[in-house]
Amino acid sequence: MRGVIISSQINGIELGDARLRPFWAKAEALGAVIFIHPAGHSDARMRRNRLMITIGQPLEEAYAVSSLVYEGVMDAFPKLKIMIAHGGGYLPFYSGRHDNDYRYGRSPQLKGDFSSYLARFFYDSVVFNPDMLEFLVNKVPASHVMLASDYPFAEKAPVEFVRRARKISRQQQDAILGANAARLFGISI
Numbered sequence: 001m002r003g004v005i006i007s008s009q010i011n012g013i014e015l016g017d018a019r020l021r022p023f024w025a026k027a028e029a030l031g032a033v034i035f036i037h038p039a040g041h042s043d044a045r046m047r048r049n050r051l052m053i054t055i056g057q058p059l060e061e062a063y064a065v066s067s068l069v070y071e072g073v074m075d076a077f078p079k080l081k082i083m084i085a086h087g088g089g090y091l092p093f094y095s096g097r098h099d100n101d102y103r104y105g106r107s108p109q110l111k112g113d114f115s116s117y118l119a120r121f122f123y124d125s126v127v128f129n130p131d132m133l134e135f136l137v138n139k140v141p142a143s144h145v146m147l148a149s150d151y152p153f154a155e156k157a158p159v160e161f162v163r164r165a166r167k168i169s170r171q172q173q174d175a176i177l178g179a180n181a182a183r184l185f186g187i188s189i
Contacts, residue, residue, distance in 0.1 A: 002185045003033030003081070008064040015064050016071025028077040033122075033184055036064050037085045061089025066098075069117045072109060081184060082120075086150070087127035092118055092139045115139075122184060124148030125162055125176060126155055134167040142172040146181040 004027075009015065015036070027034050041056025061084050068074055068082065091098075091114075098114030101107050107114070122144045127133050137145055149158040162173050182189045 001032075002187075003035060003083075005035040005037055007039040008036055008060040009039050014067035014071070016067035016069075016073050018071075021073075021076070024073050024077050024080060028080050031079070031081065031186070033081045033083060035083045035085070036061065038064075038089070058086060058089035061086060062091045065089070065091050065121065069114060070107065070109065074117055074120050075111055078120075080120075081122065083122035083124065083146075083184070085124055085126065085148070087125065087132065087136050087145075088118070088121060088123045088140075092123070092136055093132070095139075119144065122146065122180075124150075125158065126150040128154065130161065130165040131167075133162065133165040137165075137168050137172060137176075142168065143175060143180055143183075145176050146184070147177050 006015075010020070013019065026032075038057040038060030041052045041060055043052075043056070046052035046056045065084060065088060074080065087093075095115045095118060098107070102110055102113040110117075118140050121140070123136060123140060124146060125133055126148045127136060133145075147158055147162060149155045155161050159177060162168075162176050165173065168176070178189060181187075
């Protein structure tokens with residue numbers, strides 16, 4: 001087994017909680033890939049208009065990544081391989097607010113601004129619009145983005161979706177379509 005899938009929180013416990021440190025230590029020691037998929041959002045406001053999917057899912061991913069960074073998991077376990085569903089949720093696209101807090105000294109536990117941690121994670125390509133995939137590849141290393149479909153709910157033609165991202169080079173597209181995942185999971189292709 002090369003990795004596991006976990007939820008963005010466990011029975012209300014955020015992923016950066018100290019009680020989960022043994023899990024992260026073991027994952028790092030094994031070199032396992034941890035894929036985080038959102039738990040969903042149960043806030044009553046999210047029930048209308050499918051907001052639990054459109055707003056709630058990327059919010060859950062933002063909670064998960066924020067917890068891992070702010071609670072020191074990413075600093076304590078520098079070799080962790082964590083992949084976040086849906087292009088990382090909101091954070092790659094809106095990390096500037098976190099960076100601003102860091103600049104004002106409001107997150108002294110961090111070893112750099114929040115954006116500097118984004119390159120430590122891996123991301124799938126399920127961002128729904130090619131321009132968002134292009135932005136993601138400008139915000140995080142292209143080598144940390146890989147093909148996904150979120151089947152059966154999202155992208156019906158994931159390869160074609162990646163190819164429609166015209167501002168991503170053909171070489172980077174090819175890597176997103178297979179080589180990045182092969183390298184992350186230690187699989188020869």
